[in-house]
Each structure stands twice: as C-alpha cells, then as structure tokens.
Amino acid sequence: MIIFISIFVLTSLISSTLVFSSLNNFPIARPGCKSTCGEVQIPFPFGIKRKCYRTKQFLVTCNNTDFTPPKLFWGNVEITDISLDGQITVVRSIAKNCYDKQQNRSSDNNPILELPSNFRVSNTANKFTIVGCDSYGYVSGRRRIGRNFTTGCTAMCSSRNDLQERECAGAGCCQTTFPEDVWWVRIDVRSYSNYTKVSDFSNCSYGFIVKDKAFTFSKDNLTNLSNVTKLPAVLNWDIGKGTCEVAKSNLKAYACKSAESECYEPVSGSGYRCRCRNGYEGNPYLTSGCIDIDECTLKISNCTKNAKCENTIGSYTCSCPKGHKGDGKEGDGCVKKQSLMIAYVLIGIIALLLCIILLYLELKRRSQRKTKHKFFLQNGGSILQEKLATGEVSPQMVTIFTSTELQKATNNFHNSMIIGRGGFGTVYKGVLADRRTVAIKRSIRVDPTQIEQFINEVVILSQINHRNVVILLGCCLETDVPLLVYEFISNGALSSHLHDEAKARVLDWNMRLKIATETADVLSYLHSSASTPIIHRDVKPDNILLDHTFTAKVSDFGASRLVPVDLAQLSTMVQGTFGYLDPEYMQTHQLTEKSDVYSFGVVLLELVTGRKALSFDRPVEEKSLSSYFLYVLKQDLLVKIIDEKIVGSGNMEQIYSVCKLAKECLNVKGEDRPNMKEVAMELQGLILGGKHSWERNNADNIEEMEYLLPNNHDGMGGVSSSVGYDSISRDHIGLPINGGGGR
Structure with a gap:
C-alpha cells in the first residue's frame, strides 16, 4: 500500500513540476484570472470564474475551504493536472x-x-x-x-x-x-x-x-x-468541434489566438487543438501566449561543441569558428577548410553513384510497371474494368490485389505454401498483410481462350451471397497468369475425404447427409434464389470444400453460366467433367439447370458408395459409377456397393432414400428429373426425420441411361485432381457446337 501511494504521489509531483517548468515565465491564464489552485496550474481555456474559461465545459472550481492545500474540481471530479497537450488527470x-x-x-x-x-x-x-x-x-x-x-x-x-x-x-x-x-x-x-x-x-x-x-x-x-x-x-x-480547416473559416470562434500558434487534429476525437510553433512555448489559446524560447541558453540546440549558438526569433543559428566552414550543426558541423576539397570530391562521387542507382531503379520500376500493365490487359483487365464501370461487378465485392501483395502473402509463391495441384495449375495458401488467411489460385499456363472464363468467374462469384459458397475476395491481373484470391477453407475437398481410407472413416453417414443437404441448398439457391439464375456446370466432390466443422463450401464457378430470365436453356459448348456430365446435355448441347441436377446425383452416389465417378482400376462394368449403380439397382443388389463405413443401426432407410433420390436425378431426360429445390427439400426432410416431400412416377429409363452414359469409352479422361478452387481441370471437356458460343 505504501509503495502504491508513493508512486501515485511521486507521479503527481513530477507531472506538476513539468507543468511549472514548461510554463514558467509564460502567460497561463487570461489577465485577471487565477492561474493556480494549490499545486495545480489552471491554463486557459480552463478557468474558475466567468470570462476566465472558454466555454462552460472548461469551468473548474477551487475548493480552499475543505482542503489544505486547496484542491481543483471539474464538477465533482478532482483534477490533479491539466496539460495543454490535450489531457487532464x-x-x-x-x-x-x-x-x-x-x-x-x-x-x-x-x-x-x-x-x-x-x-x-x-x-x-x-x-x-x-x-x-x-x-x-x-x-x-x-x-x-x-x-x-x-x-x-x-x-x-x-x-x-x-x-x-x-x-x-x-x-x-x-x-x-x-x-x-x-x-x-x-x-x-x-x-x-x-x-x-x-x-x-x-x-x-x-x-x-x-x-x-x-x-x-x-x-x-x-x-x-x-x-x-x-x-x-x-x-x-479538444478545444472545439470540426477540423482545423473548418475552424479557421470562422476566425471569431477560432481558438488558436496566438500569432505564433498552429492548429492540429489529434489522432482520435472529432475536434482540434492548438500548439505553439517550433521555437515558441506557452499557451497558444491566449493572444500573446506563445513566446520565443532561447534554445542556446536552454542548451536544446543541435550546434556542435566548437560552434557558436545565437538565438533568433523563433529559431537559432550556429556559426563556425575561424578556419572552419559548415552550418555548425550536428552531422558535418564545422570542418577545416583544407579538408573541404576532399569532402566535396567524395560527396560528388557519392552523389554520382546515388544518381546511377536511382536511375537504374527508376528504369527497372518503369519496366516492371509496363510489364504489369501488359499482363493486366492480357488477363482481361479491360473486360473487368468495363464490368466495374457498368455496375455488373461491385467494387465493394471484388478487391483488385497487386502482385506485390500476393508475393508477400505466399513468400514469393514458395513451394511450402502449395496446398493443391491439378491440370489447371496450383493453389497456394497465403497470409495477407491484415493477417487474413487466403487461398490463391494460379493457372499453370496462359490460355487466351480462358481469359473470358476467368473474368466470368469473378462476375458470378461477386453476385453470390450464400454461407455455403466459397467467398471470392478478389483477383490479381498484374502477373503472367491471372490469380484469384478466395477465403481459405481449412479441411480440403470432399473428394480427398471420400477416397482416402483413413479420412473416410471419420466421414460418417450423418456428416455425409449434412454435406449433401448443404450442397443441394447452394445449387437450389443458384437456380432459383440468386438475382440472376446461375448454372454451375461442374458439380463434383473436387469442387465441394469442407471447413473445420465439415460445413460444405461450393467452389469453382469458372465454367458457370448466368441464365437470362427470358431463356429456359442456353446453347453452349459442352463443358464439365467426365463421370458427372449430363448425357442429355452432351447430345443436345442445350444447357439447363437439370444438368446440375444430374451431376449432383453422381455426387450422391459417391457419398453413399465411397467410390469415384470414374475408376479405370475397376472391372469394365464398374468403371462408370452411375452405370454400375443402375445395374445393381436393377439386379436388386444395391447393398453390394453401399460403403460399409456408413452402415449403422437405423440408417439404412435414409441411405435407400438417398439412393432413390440419386436415381431420380440420373434420369436421362432432364424433364424427368426433380429440380434442385425439390432435391434440397427431400434431403432436409431426411435430416428432420420426415417422409418424402415428393414422389415421382415416371417409368424407369435405366436401359436408356446405360446406353447414353460414357461407361465404356477409354480416353474419357480421369478423375479430377483439383482441390476445389480450379476451373480448368484435366478431366474437363469443351466441345464446340454450331451456333453456340461460350456466352
């Protein structure tokens, strides 16, 4: 207790001593006004009586009746120190x-x-x-x-x-x-x-x-x-409200009264304060409050020991003794005349070298800037700028990162920061300057035909607002290949959990059903709730990421398409991943939301069976998961392909219901498939323990589906090795059609 009180008293004494020493011999209060209360200074704008304070906010009282020595109060609050730097204790x-x-x-x-x-x-x-x-x-x-x-x-x-x-x-x-x-x-x-x-x-x-x-x-x-x-x-x-500029516009109310004062705005707060200019000290709120200080007498000048200090109004000068030259200040100070020539030569050489270095750096900077601008245009910068100007992309939703920012975030794209590779390129983990962890997608090559698809992904993702969609934070166009910056999803892609023996054991049936429901909810939102309907076109486990709570996050909208409200379908070149492609879409080239329904049906099969959509390691009849599923379903051997890791007491009814739902999604004709809203409602009903929310009575088209599915064609590509952020994967296809464009 004694130690604490001693520190408090010592702090107060030191504070008061500093106030006395700094304001000694300078005006503190207005003429005729009391400037102290006990040991506490009362500088204007504070004051005890009328006309001694600026406004009532600065009114203080000195109680010399109840206390010896007297104490200063601000209302009922005791004051132990007032500083003109904008603080009171x-x-x-x-x-x-x-x-x-x-x-x-x-x-x-x-x-x-x-x-x-x-x-x-x-x-x-x-x-x-x-x-x-x-x-x-x-x-x-x-x-x-x-x-x-x-x-x-x-x-x-x-x-x-x-x-x-x-x-x-x-x-x-x-x-x-x-x-x-x-x-x-x-x-x-x-x-x-x-x-x-x-x-x-x-x-x-x-x-x-x-x-x-x-x-x-x-x-x-x-x-x-x-x-x-x-x-x-x-x-x-603060002395007043508003900025210095606003305060100066009303000279009558302007508080900085001394001719040698200046206005400044504190780091926090909404008002302004006054202070004496360099070389002056005192109270800037009084007309003659700022007085010149003698830097030489106070020994606060930076003159060297052998230089003579002379005080001037608001400043001082340093003069060198005879036989010396210089400004007499710290640094070169005063040097002998005979050494001046050598010094000048050295200075000249150093200046020349400095100029050469600066010229080199400037030329290098211009070259880098020119190269970055070239890449910016090459990577679709003008297209993105046009979309930003027309409002198709919101500047608040998409950040344009510089290449320098992303290089620092990834340690110059070091191999240790790689979190995934694929035929499209590489995904890096990065940490931005504001400590956010992100995923940065970098293509392996520059394909001019993919630039519009890259900008399309930026446009689409900037319009999607759903908690189960990977958030696009921005892009960078200053590098040799365009970069996309996403939020970082820590648990990787669903495919890596389904097809890894150790991870798949953790992924029980309830988790798989939850992931399926969340993914269906996203696709339903894209098809029917987004401001402009969106067809994903590449639904697969590689593009479904999982966060630390195993919440699904749908990614990769590079192949997606915005659907005009007056069009039920689009004629496009065929794009997607083998094993998940809608057979009707492959035949007709007519893209509808039912193409996503088919792909989602294959995803449901992967969740139920733990098998890949295409596997060339299995017998010919089992190579295509969708074809094999229809076969075992027809033979009433469904239990043969259900993943044994998810089979448990009481869940077989749910599993069979999901299989039935998958069969509905895999109908050859799009019109026979449910829409994604119906699929999402069905899965939500299973989680809640409800019955089927809809029932389809269409005749089975299994033979037709088996005929159309690409189950026995070699050269159809393999299973994607992406990690969910890619839009150009080695098992994607793109088939040109007559009269159909990319958009």
Missing part, C-alpha cells in the same frame, strides 16, 4: 465487491463517468484493471461514433504464492485496454464463487480505470485497496 472511484465469512455481500459497483462533448477517456494513457483472486470485471460504455462497447478481464489465484510482485497478467491482477472516443463509462466487478475458495486471504474484487504506470501491483493490494477510494485517470480534451 482526474481522480476516480474504485469499484468494489466483497463478501464476509457469512457470505454477506457489500459492494460499491458501477462507478459511472459521463463526459461532455470535446472530452473523452484516453484509451492510450489508461488501463482497465481488476484486482482479486476470484474476480472478473467489465468496463462498458458509449463512444462518440454512436457505438456501445464492453470489455473486461479475469484475475484468479488459489494461493498468495501464485502472485508475482509488479506483475499484472492474470494472477491476482489483470489489465486490458478499451477503445478510443469513449465518453460514458460504467464498471462492474464480480466474483465467480463469492470468494469461498480464497476467503482465507482474499474476499474482495476491485475494478478501476487508472493512469498507465500509476498503479503497480503488489500482493498487499488484495487487502489494502479496501482503504483506497480513488485513483488517477487521464481524460483527453
């Missing part, structure tokens, strides 16, 4: 919460501080502190920007031996900061167990806002703070 109450041995509670909680405009609690000069061994506390309040805030911390210990002198890191004492611009504050302190576990040495909690370094924790504080009622805290103040 006040004394504030401590919040307390205590229980005696009979568990009777006594408390002095919720000390509230409410400040007028232009005043706020300093978030840099104060700390919110909790003291106790079974304690937690909150500081809450309001900010000038119209927001509320709450923060706090916990102080715990089980024995006095846990405590460290002068340490306030959670054992018996904790400290934390709070936001800026705070004008209203409330403090609450409480106990987790009413001190029953530590009552032999601590039965109270204490909470307070205290000036930084004015409080040093001691073991004795667990008991002696009960005798302390107030501690110092720092408030910030």
